[in-house]
Amino acid sequence: MSLFDVSSFAAGQWIAPDESARQIANAVTGEAMARAGNAQLDVEAMLEHARNVGGPNLRRMTFHDRARLLKALAGHLNQHKQALYDLSFNTGATQSDHMIDIDGGIGTMFVFASKGRREMPDAHIYLDGDVEQLSRNGTFLGQHICTPLQGVAVHINAFNFPVWGMLEKLAPTLLAGVPAIVKPATATCYVTELAVRLMLQSGLLPEGALQLVSGGLGPMLDHLGMQDVVSFTGSADTALKLRATPAILNNSVRFIAEQDSLNASVLGPDATPGTPEFDLFIKEVSREMTTKAGQKCTAIRRIIAPEPQIDAVIGALSQRLAKVQIGDPRLEGIKMGALVSAAQKRDVLEKAALIGTEATRVFGNPDQFDVTGASAEDGAFVPPMLYHCADPDTAERIHDTEAFGPVATLMGYRDLDHAVALANRGQGSLVASVITNDADVARDVAIGAGAYHGRLYFNNRASMQEATGHGSPLPHMVHGGPGRAGGGEEMGGVRGVKHYMQRTAIQGSPEILSAIGTRWVPGSDEHSHPEHPFTRRFGDLAIGDTLHTGSRTITLQDIETFAHFTGDTFYAHMDDEAAKRNPFFPGRVAHGYLLLSFAAGLFVQPDEGPVLANTGLDNLRFMKPVVAGDSIQVRLTVKQKTPRNDEYGEVRWHVTLTNQDGDVAAEYELLTMNAY
Numbered sequence: 304m305s306l307f308d309v310s311s312f313a314a315g316q317w318i319a320p321d322e323s324a325r326q327i328a329n330a331v332t333g334e335a336m337a338r339a340g341n342a343q344l345d346v347e348a349m350l351e352h353a354r355n356v357g358g359p360n361l362r363r364m365t366f367h368d369r370a371r372l373l374k375a376l377a378g379h380l381n382q383h384k385q386a387l388y389d390l391s392f393n394t395g396a397t398q399s400d401h402m403i404d405i406d407g408g409i410g411t412m413f414v415f416a417s418k419g420r421r422e423m424p425d426a427h428i429y430l431d432g433d434v435e436q437l438s439r440n441g442t443f444l445g446q447h448i449c450t451p452l453q454g455v456a457v458h459i460n461a462f463n464f465p466v467w468g469m470l471e472k473l474a475p476t477l478l479a480g481v482p483a484i485v486k487p488a489t490a491t492c493y494v495t496e497l498a499v500r501l502m503l504q505s506g507l508l509p510e511g512a513l514q515l516v517s518g519g520l521g522p523m524l525d526h527l528g529m530q531d532v533v534s535f536t537g538s539a540d541t542a543l544k545l546r547a548t549p550a551i552l553n554n555s556v557r558f559i560a561e562q563d564s565l566n567a568s569v570l571g572p573d574a575t576p577g578t579p580e581f582d583l584f585i586k587e588v589s590r591e592m593t594t595k596a597g598q599k600c601t602a603i604r605r606i607i608a609p610e611p612q613i614d615a616v617i618g619a620l621s622q623r624l625a626k627v628q629i630g631d632p633r634l635e636g637i638k639m640g641a642l643v644s645a646a647q648k649r650d651v652l653e654k655a656a657l658i659g660t661e662a663t664r665v666f667g668n669p670d671q672f673d674v675t676g677a678s679a680e681d682g683a684f685v686p687p688m689l690y691h692c693a694d695p696d697t698a699e700r701i702h703d704t705e706a707f708g709p710v711a712t713l714m715g716y717r718d719l720d721h722a723v724a725l726a727n728r729g730q731g732s733l734v735a736s737v738i739t740n741d742a743d744v745a746r747d748v749a750i751g752a753g754a755y756h757g758r759l760y761f762n763n764r765a766s767m768q769e770a771t772g773h774g775s776p777l778p779h780m781v782h783g784g785p786g787r788a789g790g791g792e793e794m795g796g797v798r799g800v801k802h803y804m805q806r807t808a809i810q811g812s813p814e815i816l817s818a819i820g821t822r823w824v825p826g827s828d829e830h831s832h833p834e835h836p837f838t839r840r841f842g843d844l845a846i847g848d849t850l851h852t853g854s855r856t857i858t859l860q861d862i863e864t865f866a867h868f869t870g871d872t873f874y875a876h877m878d879d880e881a882a883k884r885n886p887f888f889p890g891r892v893a894h895g896y897l898l899l900s901f902a903a904g905l906f907v908q909p910d911e912g913p914v915l916a917n918t919g920l921d922n923l924r925f926m927k928p929v930v931a932g933d934s935i936q937v938r939l940t941v942k943q944k945t946p947r948n949d950e951y952g953e954v955r956w957h958v959t960l961t962n963q964d965g966d967v968a969a970e971y972e973l974l975t976m977n978a979y
Contacts, residue, residue, distance in 0.1 A: 307337035309493045312503065312515040314352040318344065325489055325518065330395035330641040331631055333681040337493050340518025349484060350526055353455035357482030357511025362451050364509075365426055367946060370419025372507060372514065377412035379505040384409065387497060394465070394491045397632040397639030397682060400595050403775075408467035411794075414778040415474035418796050423478075423947050426821050429797075431806055432818065434824055441826050446816050449804040451480030456528030456779060456803055460544070461536040462488035462643050463598040463707075465495040471778065471794055472534050477512065479803035484523070486516040488537070490644050493517075506961070524548045527556045532803055534559040534793065536600070542789060559802055560789030561782070563705050564600055565729035568773060569722050569748065570608040571739025576615045579764040584608075584738040585616070587762070588711065589623040591774045592687050593639045597709035598647070601774040604705055607725050610715035617691060621666040621905055624687045630675030637675060642683040642708055643909050651708035653867055654789065661698040662690035663713050679815065689713060702728040703787075719744060724750035731786020736760040736773040757784030757792070770799055774912075823847050823942040823957060837908035841944065841952040841977040849940040852905040857893050859931040865897040886892050892928040897931070898935060898969055899923075902960050906939045913978040915951055923971040927962065934963045942972060951976045 306326065310317045322343040326335045375642040380387075388401045396404065423429055428448050435445040445579035456476045469485050476483045499515045502508060516523075524533065527550050527634040535542055539562040545551070546558055568588055574580035591603040608616045632640035642648045652669055667688035674684050687709040692701050695714035716722035726735050726748075735756040737748050738789065740763040749759055758780065762770045776782035776794060783792035793799060809819055812827030829849035832839070836850050866872045875888050882888045899920075908914075929935060943955040956973040 306335060306338050307493075307916045309337050309496050311341055311344060311517045311959070312499060313344055313749040314348045314514070316511065320518065323518075323812075326643060327490060327493065329393045330643050331393065331677050331682045333645060333678075333683070336393065339489050339492050342519070342521065344516065344521055346521050346523035347526055349516075350455055350523065352511050353484060353514060353530065354453070354530075355511075357513075358451075358453055358455070358480075360509035361429070361477065361480045361482060361512055362453075364480065366419050366423040366429065366478065366480075367425040369414045369480060370423070373412050373419065373474055373478060374416035375507050376502050376505065377409050377416065378603070380409050380412075380501055380627050381508065383501050386501075387494060390497055391465070391494050392555060392633050393645055394494065395596060395632060397637055397640050397958035399638075400632070400640070401592065403467065404464045405466045408464070408470035409555055411467065411778040412474045413470045413768060415478055415869060416798075418779075419478045419800075420947075422797050423800075424821065424943070428820060429704075429801075429804065430803075430820050430822060437810065443810065444813055444816055444824065444826075445808060445810045446820060447806055447808055448820065449801055449806050451804055452530045452532065454481070454532070456481050456483045456532045457520075457527070458483055458485045459520070459533065459535045459537065460485065460487045461600070461764070462647075463595055463600070465491040465497050468536060469495055469498065470964045471776070471782070473513070473574065474778070475794065479800045479802040481803040482512045482514075483513045484516060486520050489518055490647070492726070508919040525550050527551060529555060529556065532557040532559065534791075535789075536561045536793075536804075539563040539787065539789070552960075557802065559791040559793060561600060561733070561791055561793055562787070562789040564733040564784060564788040565604045565702065565705055565730070566601055566734050566773075567605040567607055567726040567729060568603045568736040568738070569716075569726060570606075570612060570616065571737060571741055572609050572719060572745045574738055574743045575612065575746065578740070578769065580620075580738050581612075583762060583764075583767050585619045585623055586669075587736065587738065587773050588620060589627070590772065592624070592689075592711050593627050594774065596639050596642050596685070597687070598643060598707055598826075599774050601776060603711055603773060605701065605725070605729065606711055606713040607716055607722050608713065610717060613691070613713065613715045617665050617689070620713075622691060624666055624689065627687060628675060629672065629684060631677045634676045639709065641677070642685060645683050647707070648683040648685060651685055651706050651710065654706035655708075655710050656689075657700050657704050658690055658706060658710065658712055661700050662692035665689050665691045665713075667709075672716060679828045683896070683930055685709065690761075695728075703730070717831055720748055720751070723748055726752050729755070729787060731784055731788045731790075733782065733784040733788045734755050734758040734760055736762065739761055740764060748818050755785060757781055757788060767969075792861075807890060817846065821943070823940055825957065825959075828939060835908045836939065836941065838912050838915045840913040841946075841954065841979050843952060844941050844944065844977070846941055846944065847937060850906060852937040852939070854934040854936040855905060856934040857897075857901070857929055857931060859891070861897065862893050862931060863893065865894055865900075869894075871896075877907045886926050890930060892930055893933075894926045895969065898925075898929060898960060900970075901935065902937045902969075905935075905937045906958075915976045915978055917976045918953070918976055921972040921974065922956075925969050927966050927968045929962060929968050935960050935968060939973075949974070949979070953979050955976075
């Protein structure tokens with residue numbers, strides 16, 4: 304069988320493997336099918352290309368530009384995902400596994416694209432937190448901003464998810480405005496290479512934004528500096544070696560790691576046989592043991608159940624695992640394919656044997672199991688293996704050894720504190736799950752185990768129909784974990800984007816902060832315009848455009864009419880003596896919402912125009928009571944503009960209500976959608 308080449312993409316050129324290349328075997332048949340690796344890659348040229356070409360190209364784009372880029376790339380991959388499916392079968396993955404890896408990766412890009420448009424500005428600077436007043440009169444302020452790092456992100460990915468593993472890192476990196484050099488694990492790099500080719504062939508990516516190393520990185524890490532980032536997924540041993548690279552230590556290179564994780568699942572004390580929670584627990588554990596043949600960083604490795612339920616769990620789980628058909632993943636009905644390689648099979652069997660020194664195997668015999676459509680000897684197949692440890696308190700290996708395959712260990716707990724202690728014995732995981740219908744159990748576990756786990760997944764009869772599963776990291780939420788799990792956070796929405804940006808504190812006048820953040824800060828310049836702002840289209844409005852309204856006097860009749868019309872007859876508005884006994888009020892006061900209604904009456908332009916809708920208020924505060932006889936006026940200022948689509952954009956208005964003495968009575972932000 305002739306081998307096909309898996310190339311690298313370096314400094315704008317595809318480079319084929321050389322004589323140093325490593326052969327890659329088909330996981331199902333064991334036959335050599337490809338080769339990858341080139342020891343002559345010019346890693347310094349790759350880094351220079353990323354920093355000097357890719358970085359500037361990306362930084363010229365706004366966050367919204369880059370979000371649109373992600374959406375377009377995801378759409379292009381989605382149109383060509385069948386080719387990725389077809390190739391991925393060679394890794395031992397089933398069609399269901401493809402849905403997690405390929406569709407999951409594409410979906411992650413779509414989510415980051417959406418978050419970039421909805422939660423980040425159409426600008427080059429991200430504002431992180433509120434403005435801080437650093438002086439008495441507000442002429443000296445502070446603000447935290449985030450700007451893209453001016454280096455390169457080196458992504459070193461694991462073999463188990465050749466598409467998702469790349470895209471879940473690439474999406475926040477590109478959204479931040481940082482170029483990436485992707486180095487997939489060699490065993491499955493041929494699938495990653497196809498995904499990279501598809502993205503490059505789309506013509507969507509700016510030059511230098513994405514490069515690929517198929518094979519070894521060579522001395523690349525030795526040339527990293529303080530503007531660069533390394534994001535690693537793999538074993539703790541490899542992570543430790545990479546972290547110790549002198550250049551990484553000397554230059555304080557950011558190092559994000561997702562590594563070994565002995566994830567646990569806890570069966571709540573209320574989830575007895577016959578309850579929906581017990582059945583759900585068995586289903587979740589079985590699925591996490593067998594999906595991707597257990598080659599998931601989030602797979603359940605330790606099963607923690609009440610001691611009285613151990614036999615029931617063994618029986619139910621064994622019955623379900625026995626129905627899992629193992630074989631050629633291309634065949635219909637196959638639920639679990641092969642491990643990724645013969646080397647991985649050897650490693651899993653060695654680790655399982657080590658676990659077996661402290662636990663008894665109660666299901667699955669690696670020396671005798673059925674494989675459909677393939678050879679158990681030639682392919683990298685193993686059966687699901689369930690172990691039971693009768694004494695988890697004195698055991699060590701079950702809490703520090705990860706067999707990265709369909710292997711899990713069941714252990715019993717005496718009470719909930721014991722269950723939490725066992726879950727925490729893993730010394731840090733990506734995820735722990737708790738199947739319970741008791742909210743108090745969930746709260747106690749969150750308090751006791753939260754510090755040891757990057758994610759806590761609770762599920763029960765109320766959420767089971769829509770829950771995504773113990774082992775499904777979502778781009779909206781943090782994916783990472785403390786301690787043994789590596790201490791990193793790869794996703795988490797905009798949090799993940801910030802890993803590739805520098806947080807900087809800026810200090811200065813309101814006008815300076817407004818100019819830097821393209822967001823109006825109170826105290827900075829206001830701009831008057833002869834036309835009412837509600838008559839001007841989105842593109843015609845400028846940050847700082849301000850309308851000062853006339854005034855309106857609040858009467859006692861206004862207060863009483865509003866109270867009876869709305870039904871809000873709270874004593875502070877209707878009973879003068881009772882209101883005076885309240886420490887906040889001098890007597891009867893106007894309703895806060897009456898003030899908002901009158902404010903709208905002062906600044907609204909009623910005719911049909913570019914203002915399409917009022918979509919809400921943010922940060923509403925009532926600062927000074929208004930009594931009958933007081934008058935109010937309004938200052939309405941364009942604070943921020945955010946495009947939403949080709950037809951309209953969101954305008955954030957800063958609204959201040961003052962009384963006749965100039966005291967601020969209320970302040971809020973008004974959101975409107977304005978036509979272009």
